[in-house]
Amino acid sequence: MYKNFFDQASVLIFDLDGTLYEGTEHFNLHVDNLKSKLNNDQKEEFKAIYDQILSGEHPVQIGKIYDGKRDIVWTWDPFTEELTEARNWDDEIVEVTDAPNKIAAHEFDFKNWVPIGDGWWPPYAIARHFGIQIDTIQASYNRTKEQMAELDGYLQQTSGLKEYLKELKKDKHLVVCTNSDELDAKRLxxxxxxxxxxxxxxxxxxxxxxxxxxxDYVINKYNVKPEQVVSVGDNFMNEIAPALQLGMKAVWLTDAKEKPVENDHYVLTDTLAQ
Known part of the structure; x- marks a missing residue:
């Protein structure tokens, strides 16, 4: 179905990390870099929590909000922007009386309010839980990105993607919108x-x-209607929910089996490979 979206679109906006290359091993590399900051007992506990998250048995999950001030995890509705439930690291519901009822995306500061949108963020939340400083976590992330380019097996081209993009470019505008800095993005x-x-x-x-x-900038620059633009990415909060809110279409690259919210303007797929 996502190919129908592409056929009907005038502009495609692609995320970069986790979207235009294959593999998830870099997340494990990031975990190892963060674990190196801890003692042996903490390393084992970090890994145990991370395994729970991967198996869906922990409150830290894609689509949640990490509350760094209180070290808890919130359920957040990306459309109403309501914080609906808070849980601690033992997966127990906790009552919070001094938090807002809603938080808008523009209020995420990645310190007190951290959206867990893709695989980079669960290790971040665990690291914060263990008291690792934000600057140290950022340094680990930067080191991981460097290692991905230096080591074999961490940046895998998606089979058929080059040819598919070349074909799409014949009658569509293709844009990359990424949180990576310009030098890193161009290198990748x-x-x-x-x-x-x-x-x-x-x-x-x-x-x-x-x-x-x-x-909005892309819609205006290319003089198209929102429904003529498709956002493609692996992060529901970063690329999918905002597109739907603007009336765009979206392709969510995920191994999730169910949609967080029902909407006929987006589809789930785990690859763009032909």
Missing amino acids: LKFLEIDEHFDELIPSAMKPVHTKKHF
């Missing part, structure tokens, strides 16, 4: 041999805080 796109297929790169996008601003 060149390494993946797909840099020449995009009309535009929007780096350091600060998604989801500024996602709608970037999407």
Whole structure:
């Protein structure tokens, strides 16, 4: 069904990390880098929690909000922006009287309010839970991105993607909108041999805080209606929910089996490979 979206679209906006290349091993690499900051007992506990998250047996999950101030996890509705339930790390519901009822995407500060939108963020939340400082977590993330380019097996080209993008570009505008900085994004796109297929790169996008601003910019620049634009990404909060709110269409690259919210403007798929 996502190919029907593509056929009908005039503009396609792609995320980069987790979208335009294959594999999830880099998340494990990030976990190992963070674990190196802990003692042996904490390393084992970190890994145990991470395994629980991957198996869906922990409150930290994609689509949740990590409350760094209180070290708890919130259920958040991306359309009403309501915080509906808080749970601690033992998966117990907790009563919170001093938190807002709603939080908008532009209020995410990635310190006190952290959207868990893709696989990079559960390790972040666990690290915060163990008291690792934000600057140290960021340094680990940066090191992981460097290692992905240096080591074998961490950046895998999606089979058929280069050819598919080349075909799409014949009658559509293709844009990359990524939270990676410009240097990193250009390096990755060149390494993946797909840099020449995009009309535009929007780096350091600060998604989801500024996602709608970037999407509005694309809609206006290319003079199209929202329903003629498709957002493609692996992060529901960063790329999917904002697109739906603007009336765009979206393709969510995920191994999730069910939609967080029902809407006929988006589909689930786990690959763009042909």
